[in-house]
Amino acid sequence: MVILGILFMVVPKAAGRASALYLGLLLVVTGLVEALSGRRQDPEPHRGLLVGGGTLWLVIGLVIMARPVAALGLVSVLFAVLLLGAGLHALWVSTADRYPGWGWDCLFGAAAVIFGSAIVGMWPSVALWLPGSLVGIAVVVRGATMLAAGIEADGQRRSIQSV
Numbered sequence: 669m670v671i672l673g674i675l676f677m678v679v680p681k682a683a684g685r686a687s688a689l690y691l692g693l694l695l696v697v698t699g700l701v702e703a704l705s706g707r708r709q710d711p712e713p714h715r716g717l718l719v720g721g722g723t724l725w726l727v728i729g730l731v732i733m734a735r736p737v738a739a740l741g742l743v744s745v746l747f748a749v750l751l752l753g754a755g756l757h758a759l760w761v762s763t764a765d766r767y768p769g770w771g772w773d774c775l776f777g778a779a780a781v782i783f784g785s786a787i788v789g790m791w792p793s794v795a796l797w798l799p800g801s802l803v804g805i806a807v808v809v810r811g812a813t814m815l816a817a818g819i820e821a822d823g824q825r826r827s828i829q830s831v
Contacts (some may be wrong), residue, residue, distance in 0.1 A: 670811035676804030683800030688740055691799060692732030695750075699726025713767035720761075721754045744798040748787035755780025 676683035699722045706718025728746050732739045739746070758777030762770040787794060 670808050670815070673804045673808030673811055676800050676807060680797040680800030680804065683804060684740055684743070684796060684798070685737065685800075687800055688732055688736035688743065691743065691802070692729045692736065692739075695725050695729025695732065697729075699723065699729055713765050714761055714770075714773070717758060717761040717773065720757050724750060724753050724757075740799060741792075741795045744787055744791055744794045747798070747802070748784045748791070751780040751784030751787070755782075755784060 676687065701722070703719050703722025703726060706715045706722060728750050731746065732743060755777045758773045758780065760777075762773035762777060787798070
C-alpha cells in the first residue's frame, strides 16, 4: 500500500481520475458511520456534531460518486467546503457543549478550517492534483500503519512465546 500511495502522489492527475469513485465511497461510508452513531438511542452531548458532520460527509460523497469525472475539478472545492463546514461545526458544538474530550474536537475544527481556507486560497491551481494527492497520502498512511501494527503484533507474539 505504501508503494501504491507513492505512485498516486507521483501521477496525481491520473490518480485523481481513478480515485474519484474511491474517494466518494470513503466519504459515504464515513458519513453513514458518523451520522448513524449520532442517531443511537442513548443521549450524547455532542449528537448534533455527529449527525450534522456525518450528513455533510455523506452528501459530498454521493455527489462525487454520481459524477466522478466531472467532479474531479470540483473535488477540491467540495473538500474545502467539507473542511470548512465540518471544522466550523466542530468548533461551534465543542466550545458550546464542552463535553468530555471537547478539546480534541475543537482542535480538529481549527485544523479543518485552516486546511479548508488554504484550499480555497489556492483554487483552481489545486483542482487537478489535490484529489489524487490526498488519496495517495491516505494510502501511504494506511499502509504505514498496517505495517507498524504488523511489526508490533509480531513483537508481541515473540515476547509472549518467550515467556
